[in-house]
Amino acid sequence: MKLYASHRAPNPRRVLWVMAEKGIADVEVVQIDIMAGEHRTPDYRARVGVPHVPALELDDGTVISESVAICRYLEALHPSPNLFGHDAREQAVVEMWTRRCEFYLANPIMLNVRHSHPALAALEAVQVPQLADYNRAAAERFMKTLDRHLADREFIAADRFTMADVVSVVGLDFARLVRYRPPEELTNLARWYEAARARPAAQAGV
Amino acid sequence: MKLYASHRAPNPRRVLWVMAEKGIADVEVVQIDIMAGEHRTPDYRARVGVPHVPALELDDGTVISESVAICRYLEALHPSPNLFGHDAREQAVVEMWTRRCEFYLANPIMLNVRHSHPALAALEAVQVPQLADYNRAAAERFMKTLDRHLADREFIAADRFTMADVVSVVGLDFARLVRYRPPEELTNLARWYEAARARPAAQAGV
Numbered sequence: 001m002k003l004y005a006s007h008r009a010p011n012p013r014r015v016l017w018v019m020a021e022k023g024i025a026d027v028e029v030v031q032i033d034i035m036a037g038e039h040r041t042p043d044y045r046a047r048v049g050v051p052h053v054p055a056l057e058l059d060d061g062t063v064i065s066e067s068v069a070i071c072r073y074l075e076a077l078h079p080s081p082n083l084f085g086h087d088a089r090e091q092a093v094v095e096m097w098t099r100r101c102e103f104y105l106a107n108p109i110m111l112n113v114r115h116s117h118p119a120l121a122a123l124e125a126v127q128v129p130q131l132a133d134y135n136r137a138a139a140e141r142f143m144k145t146l147d148r149h150l151a152d153r154e155f156i157a158a159d160r161f162t163m164a165d166v167v168s169v170v171g172l173d174f175a176r177l178v179r180y181r182p183p184e185e186l187t188n189l190a191r192w193y194e195a196a197r198a199r200p201a202a203q204a205g206v
Numbered sequence: 207m208k209l210y211a212s213h214r215a216p217n218p219r220r221v222l223w224v225m226a227e228k229g230i231a232d233v234e235v236v237q238i239d240i241m242a243g244e245h246r247t248p249d250y251r252a253r254v255g256v257p258h259v260p261a262l263e264l265d266d267g268t269v270i271s272e273s274v275a276i277c278r279y280l281e282a283l284h285p286s287p288n289l290f291g292h293d294a295r296e297q298a299v300v301e302m303w304t305r306r307c308e309f310y311l312a313n314p315i316m317l318n319v320r321h322s323h324p325a326l327a328a329l330e331a332v333q334v335p336q337l338a339d340y341n342r343a344a345a346e347r348f349m350k351t352l353d354r355h356l357a358d359r360e361f362i363a364a365d366r367f368t369m370a371d372v373v374s375v376v377g378l379d380f381a382r383l384v385r386y387r388p389p390e391e392l393t394n395l396a397r398w399y400e401a402a403r404a405r406p407a408a409q410a411g412v
Binding site: 049050058060062064065066068069070072073076077088089091092093095096099100125128130131134137145149 | 266278283294306337
């Protein structure tokens, strides 16, 4: 299998982090230079269907884009350690938190950075300052929810590290590009964030 | 089990559609009036954790929010007809398309409507016209991708109706609130859209 990834991009990092947690070493990582537009070449688009990284090319030629779909597929091949839940109920809880952390934290941060960082103007048809501001406020609202949630929990979605934690740390780390740090009064969030960033697998794709 | 849903809201409709496809009749549907703010009451927030519908309350008291997490849980309880894929590879393809259709079609449409429809101002802290325009353009870009994809396919993600189709039809239908219709030249999209809307289950939650 081949993984199309890109240095410093947050969504490929989710997959590389999951591969590191699971000790997956039989996937060839192919770097795509998105700042040079390599994800927009006719060859890449024909292969993946959309100008996105990451994408996983299976040995039968099937190409899967979308980081969480790729990670769930890797979990099916390499079930341990479990990152998506052991049974239907736990899988639902983990997916709920993974989606909340994507939609209300990681995606708003991504939009904030892409619409405010001068060097990333090339990735957007047009940078919209209002969009940057709106999304920064949205991300901070969810950080408060997450801080309350983490008051008596070590991890976001279960009694162990899961996909929801991966998505959240990668999201928060991406905000460092615009020198953003979560509000200091969110001490539960800070404790969880520091512990998650200290995992060895957090270094994959950085 | 209880499903907290809301008339005319797109995300609850996804779940009601899936229940109708699967013939699930043992879930009590509780209407939450979001225009009256019932999703923001202390009781609802304490129960669900976030001010969102839909939410599924299990018999053990666990509450799952996030429409796709709820639908995947219902698929585990009621596997037929299959809407999420039969094996790991097909599940990855269905999840990829479901996510593409959420992020690049349904969510942009939802943001466009919420930031441009006068009656929905109550749902947003502030309506941002630039956000409405940006998201309408984004949704139309993906409609073109989807139109090409559907040139030789009856359904979006597999040789049968799946979750990706549910998400896409519900997204496009929500745009009707602002009297939007997809560009007429997208004839493959139009053919697929008409066929999907003609399914009996499409009437659930409308």
